[in-house]
Amino acid sequence: MPNEQGLHLRPVTAFVDLASRYESTVSVKNITRETEEVNGKSAMEMVLLEATRGSVLRIAARGVDARETVAALAALVKAGFKVDSGRHCE
Amino acid sequence: MEILRGIAVSPGIAIGEAVILEAEDYRIPYRAVSAQDVEPELARLDSAFSNSIVELERQEEWLDHHLGRDAAQVFDWHVGVLKDERLRSSIESLIRDKQAAAAYAASTVMRNYQRRFMQMSDPLLVERIRDVQDIERRLLRHILGEDREDLAHLTTQAVLIAHDLTPTQTAQLAETRVVGVALDSGAATSHTAILLRSWGRPGVIGLTDVSTRVSGGDLLIIDGANQLVIMNPSAAILEEYRAKEEAYVRLAGELDEIKSLPAVTRDGERVQLMCNIEFPPEARVGANKGGDGVGLYRTEFLFLQPAGAPSEDEQYEAYRETILGADGRPVTIRTFDLGADKYTQQRSYEQERNPMLGLRSIRYSLQNLSMFKTQLRAILRASCHGDVRLMFPLITSLMEFRQAKMTLHDAMEDLEEDGIPFARDIPVGMMLETPAAVIQVKEFCREVSFISIGTNDLVQYLLAVDRGNERVSQFYNASHPALLRTLRDVLRACTHAGVECSLCGEIAGQPLFTLFLLGIGLRSLSMAPGNIPEIKKLIRLAAVPQAQRIARRALSFETERQVTNYLRDETRKMLPEDPF
Structure with missing residues (x-):
């Protein structure tokens, strides 16, 4: 999790929105905190992962588009949920 | 006549009868339904979910229009939760397996999540428990079919008195005849305060016990700029404020x-x-x-x-x-x-x-x-x-x-x-x-x-x-x-x-x-x-x-x-x- 605020409500919403576009079931676990697996399409449960900056997540998908699902979700997390925008200075 | 002083959140003058919003603390007792009522309860739950989503989306639209995307986004997660299949199926199985009434099932599941939120270590996430409560109230309001939109049916200008307001409640005020707000709570969440300001009506907060001192129907003046609430004003004061209110309204139009x-x-x-x-x-x-x-x-x-x-x-x-x-x-x-x-x-x-x-x-x-x-x-x-x-x-x-x-x-x-x-x-x-x-x-x-x-x-x-x-x-x-x-x-x-x-x-x-x-x-x-x-x-x-x-x-x-x-x-x- 590279983004500053961790899995707060906005990133969770972005994650769940994306996960819901795929057929596969998605389960996510916060390896760092050793949480239980939660349903990646559940806005409520994803918050309970309590993922903060630096947490390692394991995203697993099962279904016809499992590979694409995981790739897309991993990319979203790695991109910091696109919440970091704006120009950069030195 | 009595004058209370609080903290101003938005300027302006409002004169009207007091309407007191009670704390909406739903305590839903356990109630079982008969086997043939299970299906109707499920249908009730289903329409409560879809009505809640429609209501939220309308609210987001209003916020987006008045305050911009950032303010509206606060409620994105609420919509996400209401569309959460897992949450919904766990409520449904309580109804189906335990023959619980829809309201009890929804409340039980939501409170269970509130408890889990409470145990998190990040204090900011714990605070989001308020959002979970907000969602619970919304669902229950639709399940119980209680017409909680009393405020929408006001026939005269009213001043709203409450202990505290959620962002949702505040956002709804714009569509009512409420002309001003006075709250006990001093820690109005930032969104409540911003919504009051952008709504352009006067608000005074931090009045400690205004909601118990005022009775419904009392005549009140809210003077936002001077952070005052005047209860049952004298004729002279009332006249003075009527003139100010009129001038204020005229000026606002002109300045626009x-x-x-x-x-x-x-x-x-x-x-x-x-x-x-x-x-x-x-x-x-x-x-x-x-x-x-x-x-x-x-x-x-x-x-x-x-x-x-x-x-x-x-x-x-x-x-x-x-x-x-x-x-x-x-x-x-x-x-x-x-x-x-x-x-x-x-x-x-x-x-x-x-x-x-x-x-x-x-x-x-x-x-x-x-x-x-x-x-x-x-x-x-x-x-x-x-x-x-x-x-x-x-x-x-x-x-x-x-x-x-x-x-x-x-x-x-x-x-x-x-x-x-x-x-x-x-x-x-x-x-x-x-x-x-x-x-x-x-x-x-x-x-x-x-x-x-x-x-x-x-x-x-x-x-x-x-x-x-x-x-x-x-x-x-x-x-x-x-x-x-x-x-x-x-x-x-x-x-x-x-x-x-x-x-x-x-x-x-x-x-x-x-x-x-x-x-x-x-x-x-x-x-x-x-x-x-x-x-x-x-x-x-x-x-x-x-x-x-x-x-x-x-x-x-x-x-x-x-x-x-x-x-x-x-x-x-x-x-x-x-x-x-």
């Missing part, structure tokens, strides 16, 4: 028209009209009111959240949102002005006998260096997103300013080591609000990038009056000749040294002082966003030589009464209609 025009005097002198803000989305509201940027961003409001001290990332997000909202216009961020308030008093070992002369503002920051440095880091990181300036409040000595700047340099070095970008050349200024700083203004001019005069505290310290003490507050008067001469001297020193000087106290937004301030040479005034149109109107009617003449005359008087009378006459000549 000059929003997009620049603040330029008749002889072509441009004056910057900036906003004093507390919450990030207000930067955008200020821009909509025709402001030239944010002249004072009061960051201590970040502390008034139940979660307490904000983290670096949380602060960074708030500052970034503010800066982006200002859309390229300058934003002056003032470091925490804490002290003499609930947050610091709760944490101090012994109550201070005289908090206004105690550990407050920059003194508090310099004694809580790790907190201070966290804030400076967050501001520096955010400085990449726009035209950001930084200022320190309540500076009384050069040593203090230097120490604050040194802490800033430490924060810069740390960021550099961490490879985090920031604007190295961020302008660093000070608030001038103590007599000591006034006397040494020449020396300060050599070390600061800009000066912002904070007249609220300056008047208090210059005249030795605690404005919050009712027994002496009549002596708190910005028309005092000592203040006028002080302002003139500060302006002279700044002009001589070539240091930018602005003013961000309440008098910046009071038409009574506009001509004087213009006359002594101020070209940048920062005020509550709602005051901008009126001040702009006055500036567009004024000319610099005329303002200079008025300032000279005002400076010649010996007493505050003469000053007030003279400035009132001069202002009246230009704004004969306005109820300032």
Whole structure:
């Protein structure tokens, strides 16, 4: 999790929105905190992962588009949920 | 007649009968349904979900339109939860397997989540429990089919009294005949306060027990600008306020028209009209009111959240949102002005006998260096997103300013080591609000990038009056000749040294002082966003030589009464209609 605020409500919403576009079931676990697996399409449960900056997540998908699902979700997390925008200075 | 004083969240005048909103604490007792009622209960649940989603989406649309995408986004997660299949199926299985009533099933599942939220270690996430409760209430309202939209059916203008309001409740007010709000709670969440302001109706909060003192149907006046709630006013007071209300409404319509025009005097002198803000989305509201940027961003409001001290990332997000909202216009961020308030008093070992002369503002920051440095880091990181300036409040000595700047340099070095970008050349200024700083203004001019005069505290310290003490507050008067001469001297020193000087106290937004301030040479005034149109109107009617003449005359008087009378006459000549 590279983004500053961790899995707060906005990133969770972005994650769940994306996960819901795929057929596969998605389960996510916060390896760092050793949480239980939660349903990646559940806005409520994803918050309970309590993922903060630096947490390692394991995203697993099962279904016809499992590979694409995981790739897309991993990319979203790695991109910091696109919440970091704006120009950069030195 | 009884008068209560609270904290103003938005100006204006409202007169109406009191409507009291009870705390909506649904306690849903267990209720089993018969086997044949299971299907109807499931159907009830289904329509409660879809109605809730429709209602939320409509609300988001309204917010998006009035406050922008950022404010509306608060409710995105609510929609996400209502569309959460798992959540829904666990409620459904309670109904199906245990033959529980829909309301009980929904409440049980939602409370279960609330308990799990409570156990999280991140205090910010724990606070989101309020969102879970908000969703629960919404669902239950639709399941129980209770017509909770009482407010939508008001037949006369009403003033809403409540212990506290959720953002959802506040957002709905715009579609009712409620004309003003008074709350017990002083810690209205930032969204509630912003929504009240953008709605444009007066609101007073922090009244402690107004909801138990007022009975439904009592006649109430809310005077937002003066943070007063008047219960059962006398005929004379009522008449006075009716006239004010009428003038206020007329003025608001008229001022809307000059929003997009620049603040330029008749002889072509441009004056910057900036906003004093507390919450990030207000930067955008200020821009909509025709402001030239944010002249004072009061960051201590970040502390008034139940979660307490904000983290670096949380602060960074708030500052970034503010800066982006200002859309390229300058934003002056003032470091925490804490002290003499609930947050610091709760944490101090012994109550201070005289908090206004105690550990407050920059003194508090310099004694809580790790907190201070966290804030400076967050501001520096955010400085990449726009035209950001930084200022320190309540500076009384050069040593203090230097120490604050040194802490800033430490924060810069740390960021550099961490490879985090920031604007190295961020302008660093000070608030001038103590007599000591006034006397040494020449020396300060050599070390600061800009000066912002904070007249609220300056008047208090210059005249030795605690404005919050009712027994002496009549002596708190910005028309005092000592203040006028002080302002003139500060302006002279700044002009001589070539240091930018602005003013961000309440008098910046009071038409009574506009001509004087213009006359002594101020070209940048920062005020509550709602005051901008009126001040702009006055500036567009004024000319610099005329303002200079008025300032000279005002400076010649010996007493505050003469000053007030003279400035009132001069202002009246230009704004004969306005109820300032």
